[in-house]
Amino acid sequence: MRVGVYTRISRDEVGDGLGVMRQEEDCRKLCDRRGWSVIGVFVDNDVSAYSGRRRPRYDDLIQAVEGGEIDVIVAWAPERLHRSPRELEDFIELVERTGCVVETVKAGSWDVGTSHGRLVARMLGAVARSESERTGERVRRAHQQAKADGKWRGPIPYGMRASGTPGLPEGDPERAKIVTEILGRARRGDALTAIAADLNAAGVRPKRGKAWTHTGIARLIGSPALGGLVEVDDEFREASFEGLVDASEWRSTQQALRRRPRGERSRPRQTLSLLGGLLACAEHGHPCFAATRGADVLYQARVPGQCFVGVSRISADDLITSLVVQRLRRPDAIALFRPATMMGAVQGQLEEVRRRREEIINLVGDGVISRYEARPQLEALADRLRRLETQQNPTPSLVTESSLIDPRQAWAGWTTIQRREVLRLLFDRLAIKHVGFGSGPRLSPSRFVLDWATA
Numbered sequence: 495m496r497v498g499v500y501t502r503i504s505r506d507e508v509g510d511g512l513g514v515m516r517q518e519e520d521c522r523k524l525c526d527r528r529g530w531s532v533i534g535v536f537v538d539n540d541v542s543a544y545s546g547r548r549r550p551r552y553d554d555l556i557q558a559v560e561g562g563e564i565d566v567i568v569a570w571a572p573e574r575l576h577r578s579p580r581e582l583e584d585f586i587e588l589v590e591r592t593g594c595v596v597e598t599v600k601a602g603s604w605d606v607g608t609s610h611g612r613l614v615a616r617m618l619g620a621v622a623r624s625e626s627e628r629t630g631e632r633v634r635r636a637h638q639q640a641k642a643d644g645k646w647r648g649p650i651p652y653g654m655r656a657s658g659t660p661g662l663p664e665g666d667p668e669r670a671k672i673v674t675e676i677l678g679r680a681r682r683g684d685a686l687t688a689i690a691a692d693l694n695a696a697g698v699r700p701k702r703g704k705a706w707t708h709t710g711i712a713r714l715i716g717s718p719a720l721g722g723l724v725e726v727d728d729e730f731r732e733a734s735f736e737g738l739v740d741a742s743e744w745r746s747t748q749q750a751l752r753r754r755p756r757g758e759r760s761r762p763r764q765t766l767s768l769l770g771g772l773l774a775c776a777e778h779g780h781p782c783f784a785a786t787r788g789a790d791v792l793y794q795a796r797v798p799g800q801c802f803v804g805v806s807r808i809s810a811d812d813l814i815t816s817l818v819v820q821r822l823r824r825p826d827a828i829a830l831f832r833p834a835t836m837m838g839a840v841q842g843q844l845e846e847v848r849r850r851r852e853e854i855i856n857l858v859g860d861g862v863i864s865r866y867e868a869r870p871q872l873e874a875l876a877d878r879l880r881r882l883e884t885q886q887n888p889t890p891s892l893v894t895e896s897s898l899i900d901p902r903q904a905w906a907g908w909t910t911i912q913r914r915e916v917l918r919l920l921f922d923r924l925a926i927k928h929v930g931f932g933s934g935p936r937l938s939p940s941r942f943v944l945d946w947a948t949a
């Protein structure tokens with residue numbers, strides 16, 4: 495018998511994985527006693543049963559059972575395998591379908607193949623679920639109590655850090671100034687996207703992730719800890735720790751944000767630049783994105799300290815546009831936009847499928863086979879037909895032959911999304927070279943490294 499051992503540890507247990515190791519040890523002992531060979535151990539670590547997050551290794555285990563690689567599932571206890579009645583029902587269905595054997599260290603053989611076994615499984619599941627919910631309830635109550643005492647619960651925002659006392663964060667001397675500046679700019683009405691772009695351009699990293707985003711800025715600004723406040727029963731109360739700004743300052747920032755029109759708050763006027771992400775540093779390969787630096791808008795690689803390549807956005811857009819328009823004037827341009835498909839081969843297959851469908855329909859008509867017998871075959875053929883037809887008519891191209899009569903006018907009429915699509919088709923590589931230190935983000939055509947795609 496080929497065994498897959500499944501172990502899982504939840505967040506409220508030790509975080510060092512010891513629990514998982516003990517579970518695995520016990521499961522292996524059980525397999526030894528039965529003379530089974532363990533061919534895989536599937537471990538999901540530190541995943542809360544309550545959160546409902548995905549369990550990647552559990553999915554792998556199910557796949558292995560489906561694929562016939564495993565005959566037996568061994569777990570430490572039934573509640574390790576399932577977190578919800580829904581998962582349990584799916585599991586029962588799987589076991590019935592595949593005939594897979596389930597055995598647990600704690601509850602022995604687990605016969606979900608009989609109605610009694612299923613009933614036991616469902617009851618055990620319900621008990622585990624209610625325990626998990628009770629734990630959640632206990633944690634929530636503890637949080638409420640802590641907040642009522644003026645303590646902070648949840649992630650500590652950027653600009654603050656944990657002090658010696660849990661629940662009482664303090665200002666982070668290195669980052670506090672950045673946060674007070676962000677709050678000030680938001681109060682004055684600066685776009686959150688602009689604030690995020692400036693931080694990125696200055697090489698300031700957020701706590702998590704690579705770069706600041708407007709939602710990240712919004713989340714930061716919305717943290718009452720910054721104003722020395724905690725939220726209790728939907729209202730803000732004075733916390734037992736100091737914020738980075740006065741409570742009144744924090745509140746007026748919130749009001750300033752709320753007054754703004756929604757679109758402006760969440761989206762910049764022009765989200766998409768022509769070359770953002772398409773243009774790369776010629777030396778390092780880092781993609782460049784549009785960023786505001788002072789009065790200029792630049793394409794920059796966002797890798798501070800390592801790659802300082804940058805170029806004025808307007809000049810780069812102009813240069814690339816004129817090159818593209820010239821390229822589109824050449825007679826072979828349209829060939830670049832023609833999707834390369836094996837038209838002949840597809841056509842032959844299409845005819846074959848149509849012929850077979852015709853045949854089956856005739857057989858039904860003649861009473862040789864029943865409609866019921868013919869149905870799965872006809873469905874399979876219809877499926878193939880649909881797939882072949884989409885191959886024959888690929889999504890229509892953005893560029894039509896007629897639009898190439900006046901490429902400049904066509905370019906002017908395209909949206910940024912369409913223009914970027916055209917750039918992807920025209921160029922294999924769009925890169926920009928560094929300039930000598932101190933000479934700034936100058937533009938000269940020789941700075942570009944352009945590989946044109948060939949039809």
Ligand SMILES: [Zn+2]
Pocket residue numbers: 775776777778779780795800801802803928
């Ligand atoms: Zn570079």
